[in-house]
Amino acid sequence: MKPRQDRLEAIAARYIDRVPCPSKDWMERTRIQHILDLAREWKVDGAIVMQQKFCDPHELDTPAIRKALEEEGIKTLFLEFDVTVPIGQFKVRVEAFLEMFAEEDLFD
Amino acid sequence: MASKQTYETRPLECWGKAKEIRENFYRDYAQAHEKGGLRWAGGAWTFGAIPCGLGDDVYSLTSEPYAASIAADKKFSMRCLEAAERAGYARDLCSYMRNYWGSVILDEYLWGGQFPKPDFIWQDHICCSHAKWYQVVSDLEPGIPSFCIDVAVGPAIDLDDNKLDYVVGQMHDGIEWLEKVTGRRYDDEKLIQAVHNECRSTALWAEICCLNKAVPAPLEEKTMFSLYVLGTLMKHSKVVADYYQELRDEVAERVQQQIAAIPNERCRLMSDTQPPWGFLGLFRYLEEYGAVSVGSLYTFGLIGMWEEMSDGSWGPRTTPREKGIEIKDRDQALRILAEWNLNKPEWQHFYSPHLKTEMMVRIAKEWSLNGVLLHYNRGCEGLSLGIAENRLGLIEAGYPVMTFEGNMGDEREFDLARTKARIDTFMETLGYSRS
Numbered sequence: 124m125k126p127r128q129d130r131l132e133a134i135a136a137r138y139i140d141r142v143p144c145p146s147k148d149w150m151e152r153t154r155i156q157h158i159l160d161l162a163r164e165w166k167v168d169g170a171i172v173m174q175q176k177f178c179d180p181h182e183l184d185t186p187a188i189r190k191a192l193e194e195e196g197i198k199t200l201f202l203e204f205d206v207t208v209p210i211g212q213f214k215v216r217v218e219a220f221l222e223m224f225a226e227e228d229l230f231d
Numbered sequence: 232m233a234s235k236q237t238y239e240t241r242p243l244e245c246w247g248k249a250k251e252i253r254e255n256f257y258r259d260y261a262q263a264h265e266k267g268g269l270r271w272a273g274g275a276w277t278f279g280a281i282p283c284g285l286g287d288d289v290y291s292l293t294s295e296p297y298a299a300s301i302a303a304d305k306k307f308s309m310r311c312l313e314a315a316e317r318a319g320y321a322r323d324l325c326s327y328m329r330n331y332w333g334s335v336i337l338d339e340y341l342w343g344g345q346f347p348k349p350d351f352i353w354q355d356h357i358c359c360s361h362a363k364w365y366q367v368v369s370d371l372e373p374g375i376p377s378f379c380i381d382v383a384v385g386p387a388i389d390l391d392d393n394k395l396d397y398v399v400g401q402m403h404d405g406i407e408w409l410e411k412v413t414g415r416r417y418d419d420e421k422l423i424q425a426v427h428n429e430c431r432s433t434a435l436w437a438e439i440c441c442l443n444k445a446v447p448a449p450l451e452e453k454t455m456f457s458l459y460v461l462g463t464l465m466k467h468s469k470v471v472a473d474y475y476q477e478l479r480d481e482v483a484e485r486v487q488q489q490i491a492a493i494p495n496e497r498c499r500l501m502s503d504t505q506p507p508w509g510f511l512g513l514f515r516y517l518e519e520y521g522a523v524s525v526g527s528l529y530t531f532g533l534i535g536m537w538e539e540m541s542d543g544s545w546g547p548r549t550t551p552r553e554k555g556i557e558i559k560d561r562d563q564a565l566r567i568l569a570e571w572n573l574n575k576p577e578w579q580h581f582y583s584p585h586l587k588t589e590m591m592v593r594i595a596k597e598w599s600l601n602g603v604l605l606h607y608n609r610g611c612e613g614l615s616l617g618i619a620e621n622r623l624g625l626i627e628a629g630y631p632v633m634t635f636e637g638n639m640g641d642e643r644e645f646d647l648a649r650t651k652a653r654i655d656t657f658m659e660t661l662g663y664s665r666s
Contacts, residue, residue, distance in 0.1 A: 149362035186319035
């Protein structure tokens with residue numbers, strides 16, 4: 124938080140400037156650029172996009188986030204869960220996702 | 232328990248005019264460009280009075296009623312839903328959004344031809360997905376300028392000048408934005424007239440709903456769905472305000488003459504949230520038991536504006552004109568418009584289910600209900616928010632409640648036979664049998 128003379132104003136500015144919950148991220152989506160910056164900075168090869176069902180704001184951003192990442196050459200794995208988490212299925216899918224990168228290394 | 236009295240019934244004389252207004256709305260939007268006019272899109276709750284200041288040739292498409300109309304056309308709706316799913320949008324998202332986007336993706340307008348792309352988007356945001364709805368529209372139809380007003384400032388009981396200033400400030404910014412994106416000069420007089428129209432139409436709708444306190448009820452909810460919808464299309468228009476005045480007069484006359492919505496009224500119910508639009512025949516099924524759904528917080532308070540009357544009952548909100556207020560300038564018009572809308576009954580439960588329960592119990596008492604049907608609507612998380620809490624509150628207040636699961640706009644999530652079976656059990660529990 125950047126200090127200001129008016130401390131309440133400083134707190135408010137912090138809330139306004141931080142990366143928002145997707146419910147408050149409009150009209151332009153600021154989260155996507157933030158995600159792309161993180162991906163670049165940490166040199167990631169792939170991204171796992173998690174989605175808890177019935178959280179509409181996150182679901183509304185998912186197609187745009189995956190598109191933006193894939194346009195940058197970052198592969199995505201989409202995992203969707205409800206009140207229960209299908210750990211076994213997720214493990215299989217994540218392993219397959221990781222193996223996909225290993226396969227690319229093999230043929231480089 | 233059940234009275235065998237039979238009431239006289241007849242169709243509404245002004246029914247045809249309601250259909251005509253609705254048809255003109257969708258046609259005028261589609262054809263706006265042919266006459267040099269403008270098209271805008273936004274939700275049914277958006278401040279539609281504000282774009283009126285751009286001229287008389289500015290037409291809107293309100294997204295929820297458009298999507299509900301799609302839902303009633305099961306074949307087209309299924310194509311729309313599947314198109315949205317193919318584009319990556321989750322099936323548990325608001326089914327209005329999915330129907331609307333599907334129509335955009337398919338590039339098909341429900342009333343024929345290609346989907347008429349709006350010139351700008353004018354939205355407000357209280358439900359967590361309202362602004363996001365149009366973010367996706369902008370993804371699908373790139374290049375449409377968008378403006379959205381955040382109205383999530385808390386419940387009306389806690390409204391103060393700071394909160395009002397926040398909303399009104401955005402409205403002022405919005406008018407500057409409208410001038411910039413359309414290149415048109417803004418006319419404050421047209422805004423002022425639209426604000427008066429909106430206050431008049433939404434208070435009149437509440438007055439019409441109040442007339443349904445009468446026994447027998449002059450209107451049943453299936454019919455009310457087709458009437459309240461005009462307010463969701465253009466509550467700010469003189470056409471709708473004048474129509475509601477005519478309707479109010481006709482319904483008042485029905486009350487006076489004891490003209491009933493259904494001839495065998497024996498049991499009075501209310502529903503909640505949007506119905507499964509493709510299955511409105513459910514309301515006719517209730518009638519086999521002599522049960523009439525006299526409305527709901529949804530049909531009363533999505534558009535209708537209310538206040539507590541001097542006798543403590545719920546009645547139509549007093550309009551600025553009735554208070555002797557003449558609006559003189561833009562700021563005053565916007566302030567009245569903001570305050571009016573922030574008191575909307577259906578905006579209150581976003582902050583606490585208890586506020587909604589209070590209103591529902593009030594309706595149950597004042598409209599003399601025997602029971603309540605709650606639609607656990609998977610298609611609208613916004614209006615279903617807290618509905619299980621509402622059920623408990625209603626039961627505590629002494630009203631029998633039947634719940635059924637469904638979806639307002641996705642027929643795959645509604646089971647007609649099972650819902651009818653629930654109704655059978657509920658009605659039998661209440662002591663009613665088929666006529």
